[in-house]
Amino acid sequence: MENTPPKGPFTLVTVNTAPERAKRLIGRMVEGLSERYTIIHVDNCDTIEQVSPKVRQHQPNILFSASMWSPEQAQKIHEIAQRERPAIKTHAIPQGLQVERGPDAIVEYLLENVPALLDSVEL
Incomplete structure (x- = not known):
């Protein structure tokens, strides 16, 4: 494998009613993707x-809405974010994933889905 520097930095804002959990799970995702991407969870x-x-x-x-939001709420969150910053990439973690499958499932989901999102970001 070639020794290419990680792509980024990407700044990330999350929308989660449990900020400590958001920080912890996003931290695990950032660590898991650190060889390929530099992601800074700013707020x-x-x-x-x-x-x-x-x-x-x-x-x-980038902006992630957490799994506690309904699809309608996630859409509203993403529309607000895009109004403020048209180039932002948004992603909704599927509703109920945390409740049904726990925090490891969230991290796994993000590790699988975030690279394609990051690769679509214009830096």
């Missing part, structure tokens, strides 16, 4: 109302 929004000001403040490349 978490505990509420949908925080999305607009935090996206404006941090101008992140």
Whole structure:
């Protein structure tokens, strides 16, 4: 394998009502992808109302909405983020994944799905 530097840095904002869990799980994902990508988790929004000001403040490349949000809420979160930063890439973790399969399933899901998202980001 060639020795190429990780792609990035990517700045990430999460939308999760459990900020400590978000930080822990995203930390595991960042570690798992660290050879290929540099991801900086800059902030978490505990509420949908925080999305607009935090996206404006941090101008992140990517935003994840956690599995506690319904598809409608996730869509609203993503629309708010895209209004503030049209180039942002958003991703909704499937609703109920944390509850049904636990934190390891979330990390596994992110490790499988995030590389394609990151590869689509214009840096």
